[in-house]
Amino acid sequence: MSQNLTVTTPSDLEVKMVRVFDAPLGLVFDAHSSCEHVKHWWGRGNPLDCEMDFRVGGAWRFVEHAPDGDWAFRGEYREIEAPNRIVQTFEFEGMPGQICVETLELTEDAGKTTVTSVTRFNTKEERDGMIESGMSEGAGQSYDALAAYLAKLS
Amino acid sequence: MDRLSEVFSALADPTRRAILARLAEGEATVNQIAEPFPISLQAVSKHLKVLERAGLITRGIQAQWRPCRLDAAPLRGVAEWVTEYQRFWEERYDELGTYLTKIQKEN
Numbered sequence: 430m431s432q433n434l435t436v437t438t439p440s441d442l443e444v445k446m447v448r449v450f451d452a453p454l455g456l457v458f459d460a461h462s463s464c465e466h467v468k469h470w471w472g473r474g475n476p477l478d479c480e481m482d483f484r485v486g487g488a489w490r491f492v493e494h495a496p497d498g499d500w501a502f503r504g505e506y507r508e509i510e511a512p513n514r515i516v517q518t519f520e521f522e523g524m525p526g527q528i529c530v531e532t533l534e535l536t537e538d539a540g541k542t543t544v545t546s547v548t549r550f551n552t553k554e555e556r557d558g559m560i561e562s563g564m565s566e567g568a569g570q571s572y573d574a575l576a577a578y579l580a581k582l583s
Numbered sequence: 584m585d586r587l588s589e590v591f592s593a594l595a596d597p598t599r600r601a602i603l604a605r606l607a608e609g610e611a612t613v614n615q616i617a618e619p620f621p622i623s624l625q626a627v628s629k630h631l632k633v634l635e636r637a638g639l640i641t642r643g644i645q646a647q648w649r650p651c652r653l654d655a656a657p658l659r660g661v662a663e664w665v666t667e668y669q670r671f672w673e674e675r676y677d678e679l680g681t682y683l684t685k686i687q688k689e690n
Contacts, residue, residue: 434676436669438595438661441588444668448676452683460679470678473671544676557587 439547442556446546454537457544458512461533467491485509489517504528519548527555589637590657598622599630606640606653616651 435447450457460466464479471477471491478492483506490503501522507530508516515533520526534545550556593599602616617627631651634640638657643650 433680434669434673436665436672438591438665440595441591444665446669446672448672450676450680450683452687456683456687460683466682469682471675473674473678553585553588556591 442550442553444548446544446548448544450542450544451540452542453540454535454542455512457542458535461515462509462511482506483509504531524558527558529555586638586657587661590639590661593633593637593639594658594661596630596633598627599634602627602630602634603639603653603658606651607655610643610650610652612648612650 433448437445439445460470462481462483464481467479467481468477471479472493473495475496476494478494479490481487481489483489485506485508487506488503489506490501492499492501503520503522504518506515506517508514513535515531517531517533519529519531528551530549530551532547532549534547536543536545594603598620601620605611605616605619613624613627613631616631617624620627631640631642634651635642639654640651641654642652
């Protein structure tokens with residue numbers, strides 16, 4: 430597994446991810462802003478249907494065809510400041526009505542681009558619903574796995 | 584604050600996460616916990632109070648030697664969810680990294 434991604438919870442309603450890419454800022458931004466690019470990576474190696482109206486107020490919908498089923502996600506672009514910032518809503522269609530707000534910030538340093546994404550739940554109820562859904566799937570995680578997880582976070 | 588909010592807040596701090604990682608290996612006294620950190624014993628005690636309030640650790644009752652113990656129950660839901668979330672995004676971003684390398688070579 431890659432150790433390049435850090436995930437933290439900066440506040441009680443937010444999850445933050447940071448990842449560095451060995452590519453210039455403009456290219457990393459472009460990779461987020463058109464289906465032509467998104468199709469190549471968002472599906473995690475699975476085929477992806479992509480609809481995207483990349484402008485403020487425009488909608489997006491991605492359907493990932495994974496071996497364990499089709500997973501559909503949708504949202505709307507709220508802010509776009511090329512090539513540094515995208516704010517969009519994010520909704521998993523399997524849990525309709527639970528809408529998060531994702532803020533992506535891109536910065537470049539010495540040819541490498543850092544992508545910082547903060548996902549914010551609107552309410553505690555939505556956060557709790559999301560976490561409970563994860564609990565039912567992965568129940569019974571061992572103490573060792575937990576320790577490994579905590580070590581990775583720190 | 585509700586319990587889950589306290590867990591999120593408790594996990595927001597890197598020192599507190601490191602303390603939990605230490606306690607996942609077994610119980611420890613405040614002095615043992617404080618050892619690897621370049622901060623005062625008092626600061627460590629403060630972090631332990633936050634963790635205790637969130638229900639993430641329990642402390643022994645002996646006055647002098649109050650070993651701290653991890654209580655993973657409240658953490659489990661959040662940890663599992665974050666782990667799953669991380670796995671998804673790691674796979675996605677690994678693909679993006681590979682893709683970016685490929686198109687840079689092509690151009």
